[in-house]
Amino acid sequence: MQSQNQEFKLMDEQKLSVDLISAQYALKDTRGQKNAKSLVILVNGIELAGKGEAVKQLREWVDPRYLLVKADPPQVLDGKQPFWQPYARFIPAEGQIQVLFGSWYSDLLSTAMHASHPIDDSLFDDYVARMRAFEQDLKNNHVDVIKIWFDLPWKALQKRLDEIEPSEIHWHKLHGLNWRSQKQYDAIQRLRQRFTDDWYIIDGEDEAQRDQQFAQHILKALAHCPVHPVKASGRWKQEKVPLVLQKPAQEQLEKAEYKPELKKLSRKVADALRTDPRRVVILFEGMDAAGKGGAIKRIVKKLDPREYEIHTIAAPEKYELRRPYLWRFWSKLNTEDICIFDRSWYGRVLVERIEGFATPVEWQRAYDEINRFEQDLIQNETVVIKFWLAISKDEQAARFKAREETAHKRFKITDDDWRNRERWNDYLKAAADMFARTNTENAPWHVIATDDKYTARIEILRTILKQLKGG
């Protein structure tokens, strides 16, 4: 991509501005349409190479109301949160343009330059690979990403440092790097070349060209309007539905046995959740009335509500639909140490697949996206514990009936539940595909038969203990 500079031509400024504004409005008009997209512009580079000026000039050429600019000092990649977490809330909605000064790449660079335990090349490259996979997932989910590196040769940088206004010196020291050190300059150049081969490189020495090159790259990115494929390319290979889903059988536990065992286990689970140094994410999927709520109640029995958060996942809101489907989960994972999900991101390959809310291409791609998402969590001090609660069709009918007959449980049963029941086999098939594709080594699925509630609850608590340290 670095060769594009050779064929670069300055455009008439007013034409450039008109074209940019038209492209902005065209982007805005894609909201809610099939070709909807948004654009993220990652801006990075050598200090004083003119990133700021180029963005300021861009603001003047475009309609500034529809260009969001965000800048934050770099964060250390310390393995405590996925690299995308600090930026999750700035991933724009359809029709929006977001400039990110600094991004996961500046965090990576900064970490590699500063860390007391420096990142070696192989870990560095591993980060870059994961970042690119994340960007590809964004693109597939209608968020285009363009990456622009503002470069400046060593001598030009030194000259600009000589000429800097005194009041700006503080600002330029903010990032904690010493731009007077050639050793450091060389180290940055060496490192950034490990990831910039799919970036646009802008030569910051030529000020007139610099701003135009930047703007023209963005114009090109805006003009490129993707057609999102709907149909998947190959034939879908449906997995066989495992027997445990078809006939979830289990022994019955007597109340006299259950009560003391539950008491002991919920105490142990609370202790283990408290002492495990990692964040814990527990999620439940399964048919309606399979006992998700009841199981959650027993997990938190000995915890204080201030120690955990329960997310009950319903249909997404409109503003959530305008972003990648994982987006609404990113923000929910930014907080408590113990997060419990009553339904989860797997909705993409269950209800959204079955009801047609996601196209075949979308849900078929989602397995890998979800796996990457969970691996990012796991690599950042998080335990992911996944349950499928398997109920038999007869037992579900009995529970539905009981709910309808109990005043304070009636809210738990709606027409949707009966409709879902009619699609019983579709759900089993979708679940089978889900297990086959997302049952990873460090985030395995636990299928729990729940016709006998007591047995199920005990099994769930024991399973959690097994996945926790000291459990």
Add this chain to the structure above:
Amino acid sequence: MQSQNQEFKLMDEQKLSVDLISAQYALKDTRGQKNAKSLVILVNGIELAGKGEAVKQLREWVDPRYLLVKADPPQVLDGKQPFWQPYARFIPAEGQIQVLFGSWYSDLLSTAMHASHPIDDSLFDDYVARMRAFEQDLKNNHVDVIKIWFDLPWKALQKRLDEIEPSEIHWHKLHGLNWRSQKQYDAIQRLRQRFTDDWYIIDGEDEAQRDQQFAQHILKALAHCPVHPVKASGRWKQEKVPLVLQKPAQEQLEKAEYKPELKKLSRKVADALRTDPRRVVILFEGMDAAGKGGAIKRIVKKLDPREYEIHTIAAPEKYELRRPYLWRFWSKLNTEDICIFDRSWYGRVLVERIEGFATPVEWQRAYDEINRFEQDLIQNETVVIKFWLAISKDEQAARFKAREETAHKRFKITDDDWRNRERWNDYLKAAADMFARTNTENAPWHVIATDDKYTARIEILRTILKQLKGG
């Protein structure tokens, strides 16, 4: 309010649950309606008095999908951000219920107990008064607030501490208070009595009654459905439109004079913005084409885009309309040190008043709400600089025409602009009322005549310098 316990009766548990669920659904159904509201439940009290248990029990009685629970450790009130800032994003949308374990009051208590420079009683009371005013503003904007204190006598607390499970000890030390110290216990009781006279007090000793009392208070709060008044009570006293708005006259500045002066001033403004230790908020209001964008451009001329944030305020989104109108500004003030607003919260008393988006009661109340909001900012190391750009009707017509004739400026002019122009006098009247009511001593309005752009820009920069330290 403390006497309500005497008449307290236990309800049948299932009836209580059904009533709570019905009330939840009724609340949900108010979304977008005239009687729409949401509910914030502030939960506070003595350690081990059973706050957590009561909330957990509540979760079991209600439909947990529509009960949000948030808990965060207390923050120190250090005068760097308004007390409501950490909680702004948890103010619920219409139809939602939000439990806040800990709130501005726990921050106040915690600050008073811990601060190296303790808060004296008069400052404490001042905080309480401001918190109550904030809650009243929330209520007026459809967010009901109920406050519940879980109390526990000294001896009962000591007994519970004796019986605590070992794994919970860590958790109960989280808030950094020593509940074994009677001196400290007494201090907390003395302090909390300075604000709990409009709280519900629940006696944590009686566990059976405790959870029911809590739930019944919430049931009552949900059942109380306000009718939001639309018509204001008295007759509105319209202020006279000041002459400067009617005939904004000014001398013309020659380009030869303007250029060097602009250069000098924008340098000085950048320096002053960088060195002033306070956060700076600059906002612009005024007729279309009055030069807001151009003025902002000159303010940031010598700054890097990473040093400031520009918020261009358009019509609120749907999810913003479901919350108090100031809500969308709270979140925007949580970030950069230099925030510039191209239009602002004053939209409430300008466009929303004129177009009827706010009822008379709402916009007439807004002046005080805005004044309180700005004072909260100012008391927390923020400078608020407010500009009204005054253009003459003829000059606006000329600029509209010029915009329509210039390709890259055409996006700046829409049918809305022409329609607003027809309401010229309404805007002048609304502006006159706004000046009269929100021109406070430490957040004064600066009215700048802008028919001559050069003079206007110079005057704006000089005005900013005057309000800044070292300016």
